[in-house]
Amino acid sequence: MRIVADENMPLVEEFFGEYGEITRLSGREMCADQLRDADILLVRSVTPVNAELLEGSRVRFVGTATIGFDHIDRDYLDQHGIGFASAPGSNAESVVDWVLSSLLLLDEQDGRVFTERVVGVVGAGNVGGRLLSRLRALGVTCLVCDPPRAEAEGEEGFVELDELLERADVVSLHTPLVSEGRHATFHLLNEQRIEALRSDQVLISAGRGDCVDSEALKARLQRDPGLRTVIDVWENEPAIDEALYRLATIATPHVAGYSLEGKMLGSEMLYQAVSRFYGLPARRSLGQMMPENWLKRIALSGRAPPMEALRLCARSCYDVRRDALLMERYRRHYGMAEGFDLMRKEYPLRREYSSLRVELKRSAGAVREMLEHAGFSIRDKRRK
């Protein structure tokens, strides 16, 4: 079999090597001519997979190693009997780490503690749901807006979007991009909703760029820089609006989900899907390939103040500041569009909170609880 895969997907050779011959291509530049004799196509979010790309090819299976699949024309695949898989949940924990790191950075900027803010989560699926679990375990008051879930599960525990936007101190967007239908999310945050936000609120955007009307957001921030924004996903990536980029409080180039764990798991999920589709054995597993975090452990005394300990562990493992500073460096050297993509291609190693072992005595009640709830792996401190 001939397998064509995005050059930015890890472990393709390790997983798929025994299934066939692998060709690596730039995801943004992939075109129909390069797919003529391909059987399997493995992409990430930057490749629109549609009639234009697939017409005339013999591709029988398409996989995207991402959670979002708004770049895939599912109807076309169904109509042509082409198998499909995405990687649901693969990098969800990574996005949650990114949100927590952003909240901790905002705390530093304004001398508050995020656990005292009301956080509104819009879209409570794999990402939003895990964010809610960690925040609630940390004692944060949360509001949830997810109309499809509210319809299926009953209204209790859910609020309307406009109520959430009014009551939350922090609004965190985690919806998929859906262009049509009753629950469409294209410009879910439209001009009217953006105008209605209070200057003391924080808007976090980590779903898809098109869920927010960026022209309206830019106009609002130009008029009122008080409103703070944490933006990972943008309209028109990679050629994003530089003025909006400059107005954002924290800006990263669509890397919230870029932990090593998240990217590798995406590849493994596609490997398993291909194995099921073709009835081939899946002999490899991620466990064999996932390296240990080079920061093996942090040992803390039970006297560590819980919030200080959380800041220390979070910064040691992943600090969103690194990515915001790096993005600015890439922009200055290469310009926005090229810098945006190059940083994603060369993205430095990042591990999830769960990969960091924190050693604490069993009796270290409050600090132990806080770190565990934030997502770190807690181990009992050994006696000397």
Ligand SMILES: NC(=O)c1ccc[n+]([C@@H]2O[C@H](COP(=O)([O-])OP(=O)(O)OC[C@H]3O[C@@H](n4cnc5c(N)ncnc54)[C@H](O)[C@@H]3O)[C@@H](O)[C@H]2O)c1
């Ligand atoms: N920034 C990143 O790096 C990154 C990483 C992973 C995923 N994402 C994006 O985040 C999206 C969500 O990921 P997920 O894993 O939670 O997906 P998911 O499918 O598990 O959950 C999405 C949730 O959004 C809800 N939803 C749908 N329409 C809605 C609406 N109009 N209003 C409110 N809620 C609505 C759904 O009911 C569902 O519960 C993905 O589709 C992807 O586009 C971004």
Ligand SMILES: O=C(O)[C@H](O)[C@H](O)COP(=O)(O)O
């Ligand atoms: O949907 C997803 O999983 C994320 O947005 C993912 O991190 C996108 O990464 P990309 O495919 O653009 O490399």
